[in-house]
Amino acid sequence: MLDEMTMKETYIAALANKMKENKNIVILEADLMSATGTKRIFDTWPDRSVNIGIAEANMIGVAAGLATFGKVPVCGSFAAWISRRDYDQICVSICYSGLNTKLIGLDPGIAIEKNGGTHTAFEDIPLFRALPGMTIVEPSDSIQLSQAIPQILDLPTPVYLRLYRKKAHTVHDGNYKFVLGKADVLREGGDVTIMAYGIMVYYARCRRPKSWDKRGSARAWQRYTPSNRLTQPVFSSRPKRPEGLSLSIVATISGDLAVRWQKPL
Helix, strand or coil, rough: CEEECCHHHHHHHHHHHHHHHHEEEEEECCCCCCHHHHHHHHHHHHEEHHHHCHHHHHHHHHHHHHHHHHEEEEEEHHHHHHCCCCCCHHHHHHHCCCCCCCCEEEEEHHHHHCHHHHHHHHHHHHHCCCCCEEEEEECCCCHHHHHHHHHHHCCCCEEEEEEEECCCCCCCCCCCCCCCCCEEEEECCCCCEEEHHHHHHHHHHHHHCCCCCCCEEEEEEECCCCCCCCCCCCCCCCCCCEEECCCHHHHHHHCCCCCCCCCCC
């Protein structure tokens, strides 16, 4: 079942609610208000919204200046652009000083679809994982996203939010409670552990390889902070056969020890 609202609509609703509470939150855009959905924010709070124009790197510099004086800038752009075009400014102006800035990367991976290869972002997670103090969050559905936004805005450090804009498959129910920095066990199983984040959580929970016999069972985990910060998800047991895990998952389940990668002969 798909969510009733798109992820973009959920993001804007949660952001607007938080802006009513915290007057220090300001919105910065690089002429993408329609894509990010912030046109509503611009109409409601014109004195707290700035369109920098098609100048993404300059937007990060402006955000750093605002954050220096106690504001909480929220900068939106496509994931490919905010990670690649703005990386030096984010590294030096934001993370070097640990400034409280929120970066919104729209439609990561192939979610950008028909916009083409120049707009796809696969390297954004490893890029931002390399930055000191950066937290990466990618919610799996609207319920999780609506609870994540207030916590992200309350965190006094840089955050990169990977935001799928369309309707996502519903993963959680009304009883779900989001806790930033922890993992969720979505389904128990004894043969293999499947870990996922973002819109792939739905498939990790609901699907299993067709080659398995009827006795096969999979434990499904959801980890929505694939970053080098807040690396303490609640593991009640070690995965039985971890395969294809990212470096962040491997580092966490191995006790945060250095992971050596050996080049094959």
